Amino acid sequence: MRLARFDGGKIGLVLDQEVADITDVCGVDAGEWPAMGSVRLIRDFEALRPKIEAALATAPRKPLSEVRLETPVPWPNKVIAYPVNYHAHGREMQAGYRATNQGFFLKPNSSLSGPSDPVVLPQVPGREVHHESELAIIIGKEVRGLKREDWREAVFGYACLLDMVVRGREERVFRKAYDSFCPVGPWIVTADEIPNPAELNMKLWVNDELRQSANTRDLVLDIPGMIETASAVMTLYPGDIIATGTPEGVGPVVAGDTIRITIDNIGEMKVPVVQGDLGMTEVFAQPYVPPIIKQN
Ligand code: MN
Secondary structure (H helix, E strand, O other): OEEEEEOOOEEEEEEOOEEEEOOOOOOOOOOOOOOOHHHHHHHOHHHHHHHHHHHOOOOOEEEHHHOOEEOOOOOOOOEEEOOOOEHHHHHHOOOOOOHHHHOOEEEOHHHEEOOOOOEEEOOOOOOOEEEOEEEEEEEOOOEOOOOHHHHHHHEEEEEEEEOOEEOOOOOHHHHOOOOOOEEEEEEEEEHHHOOOHHHOEEEEEEOOEEEEEEEHHHEOOOHHHHHHHHHHHOOEOOOOEEEOOOOOOOEEOOOOOEEEEEEOOOEEEEEEEEEOOOOOOHHHOOOOOOOOOOOO
């Protein structure tokens, strides 16, 4: 199933070129604050699934092109992100570490945005804002101390994710925390439709230029390992999001660009880049341009 949020917090099932509105059968209040309906839906999904399937025949439908898709889980308990999780990206950044010996960081939930939202560049003169294309894992179950062989128990589904970042040497979380620096979408594809997430091609374009092209088989810390590591430290909750790391080919975006990411079996998310007027901080007073070494 392809589960989307759309048009102000409604829940939709994406069917080819249509969206079936299943908000009511999922028991979600589209206008609620905080918008935690999709977290509860993910927790209760196995029980709801037969009801969703039964409701499909009569659920109101709209053409996909006429809805405004929103970030699927706007209020997760946390967004976990693994840095330097493809060797070629580690080499281009001249990083001496990998996710296997670095662990993870967190992105603030408030950085989440959706497939219809722009990436808003902060005022950071002298700095580059880079795209990182990533596969997102959506956690489906409350787990702690899960062993790697049991990783599938924890996974609800997958989505495309952009881990946007101001390049520099300052605190990583600070540089990745701006509003709109974590677009997720265009929807969640449930895990049953992606039997092997470790063989997905992922591509990212800026305008018409292909910048990133990789396969999730090249992850350094694999998906079972990421779940085991995160759940060794923290309780994982339904709706938690894991950004699995970016491959080589990261680079700057500027206002007016369009970022497009595609992942096999998930779909495509295309977001515009605009300049915002917030975000000026003395932390970024010193200019910095990353010495990225192009990979062959
Ligand atoms: Mn990243």
